[in-house]
Amino acid sequence: MSESFFRNINVGLIIRIIGFLLIVEGVFMLTALPFTYLYCGPNCLAIPISAAITIAFGAWGWLSNRKASKQVGKREGYIIVTFSWLFISLFGSLPFIISGEIPNFTDAFFETMSGFTTTGATILTDIESMPKDLLYWRSMTHWMGGMGVIVLSVAILPILGIGGMQLFMAEMSGITYDKLHPRITATAKRLWGIYVILTALLTGALYVGEMDFFDAINHAFSTMATGGFSTRNDSIAAFGPITHYTIILFMILAGTNFTLHYFALHGQFKKVFANQEFKAYLLVIIIVTLIIASGLVINKHFPIEQSIRDALFTVVSILTTTGFVSSDYLSWPGMLWMLVFALMFIGGSAGSTGGGMKIIRQLLLIKNSWMELRRAIHPNAVLPVKFNGKSVPQDIIYKVMAFFLMYILIFGMATILISSLGYDFETSIGASIASLGNIGPGIGMVGPVDNYAFLM
């Protein structure tokens, strides 16, 4: 930007807030200690040393800027969001480096960034050989990142005036326009509470099912954050149908706007099912699942139950940008996996832990395209786009369009960049959209049964 961007930046406050986030990170790191104690291997000290370094740095940043002004503008917001991801991932990679389990810094940083952004792309080739406390921390990066998205969205993004959140606020009037804005902290706590409750429920359900406590809590973290890291080399394919269905249900819940969970907990089911984004979300899942399941029955002669389960699991996993794998979709007929590929461009709901472009944006863009056609024929008619029964202001549509364009532009440039390293067309496109949408598995050489270890 212009140089005026860097004028009068409240640097003290930025360092203070990032310092605070590092202290929180260090404390969460310490929750891995029970697994360090239970399964101590040769590198018992990796977690406590990393936590100590992280907390020490954080405390220094927090305490040395006690006198910083509390004024936070849009510019400070952008800088905090950008640099907090960077610093949290840097310190978060310490356990992998100090333990010597991922000695290469770039690999450790990639794995940690993939965790915090809930992408779930891994460079590990033998996950099950890793010490359990490190695997727990790996899943925890997902969980913090998933929660972080909501907390940041609710607590920081409204200050930045990001379109998606303004939308969220303008549309969810029951909880947002009159309640969310003035009591932002209360709302953040409420959403955080729902996140904890759903994670606990899923841990319990998986533990009652096929998993031990370690696998259960790790997969619960990964599912609720729509992350995708598993503690097993075969991902969810290592487990049976009951686990598949349990995780499908919670992936759907994790990809739903958390405000709707709040409504549901208060018995306001009418509000939940009147939400157009939620209806579109379910509709996409049902239609694509039916097409793929039919294709698997007809072309691959799979049993009907398995076809529906594989199709549903894959559709939900990719749409919510979780990236868990229950079957190798690249072994399906071309059109079926291309449908899966198309889902990578949609994403989860606004206000959920799901990534990607988000269903609400796609819905508004499609509604607006339809209105454009009508406007071309009736140039004098006033034809606003409606969402949940209300007119959407033109400048919000405009911001959503600009978002879509930048997304496609970055996708294109990333594809060319990856291909310049010598990778083929499908791998370049697959790695690009799978990373940009925080999905994890893509197509080509970064498909569902591959990993990102070979990428330099």
Added chain:
Amino acid sequence: MSESFFRNINVGLIIRIIGFLLIVEGVFMLTALPFTYLYCGPNCLAIPISAAITIAFGAWGWLSNRKASKQVGKREGYIIVTFSWLFISLFGSLPFIISGEIPNFTDAFFETMSGFTTTGATILTDIESMPKDLLYWRSMTHWMGGMGVIVLSVAILPILGIGGMQLFMAEMSGITYDKLHPRITATAKRLWGIYVILTALLTGALYVGEMDFFDAINHAFSTMATGGFSTRNDSIAAFGPITHYTIILFMILAGTNFTLHYFALHGQFKKVFANQEFKAYLLVIIIVTLIIASGLVINKHFPIEQSIRDALFTVVSILTTTGFVSSDYLSWPGMLWMLVFALMFIGGSAGSTGGGMKIIRQLLLIKNSWMELRRAIHPNAVLPVKFNGKSVPQDIIYKVMAFFLMYILIFGMATILISSLGYDFETSIGASIASLGNIGPGIGMVGPVDNYAFLM
């Protein structure tokens, strides 16, 4: 649309105008007669019979609606544009069907539609075995389609209020805002004159070079229309460097806004080189050519001249959506042909015969994305997008965005549709964008050395 769309449609006028277009088509068909006479094979009567049928139908439509009101609204405009392409392609396929050279109706209709839309995708596997008068008519469909785009753009599209033309009118103020609109016919004639002159010049240049008159006029038609049909099985690879450079120059001219040719003919070169779209067009050609040529020298150890020529020819051919082939770009290293693939999403200049999304749209979208970033940081500043030194109204940016979205949406749906026929990922994507952008060759099984014969 709603039923009000079809209320009070001026059907008489629509039939009258389409009738007129069919008479014009029949007359152009008759210009193939010298080649029928010179190289008469077993099907001498195909051209005259087809021309007679076309003119007879056209005359009936024209004469039977003499009393139709002359009122033409937006709705009539849309219907005329849509149905004229359909009817012109239907009657245009008669010579291929009547001669028995392309007996299958679907194939003949595909070839003709590919001609009139200047796509240049062919279903012919042995082009050189076709009678010469039919090959001439095949190239003529390109030439009519290329001219048609300009005439339709200038004469009909402003009535429809299409964003691209409003842009064209708002920006090219020297010839448009004060001259183009009131004297639309004069301008259309002027542009038509430039088209004829350039085609004649190219025919002469090719004839002086390596080609006989038949090859020269056919390739001149195809080049100036940015079509891509050749009279040779090996396309332009059948000829030498001098032909390559000649065609490169005229492809660049054909992909340039014809208003700029008008300025150049009147010595107003300052206006030409001040045009931001023209500068962006040349910049893209130069940069991508340099990258690809370097890659060919380094990776394939091609001689420098050949590398530059192959790179420049391919970049210009794809960017202008011509689709001529001088070398098999799919045999290049992955990143190089993926750059060629990326060009398929750009297209030629507004007001040229080139297809695709058009450079002016891409330029406005990139400028607007940059402004969006600045607007996010300076929410109170007024930051309009500027083009050629003038502010572009927000509603034009909006229409360009809507166009981009629909384009991407149709591209995605077409890809899924083609893949559902059982084709692989690259073929589906390649055939989709190559058809949508009127390019011709794509990637995968519809690459530069393939044809569309196998597609059902």
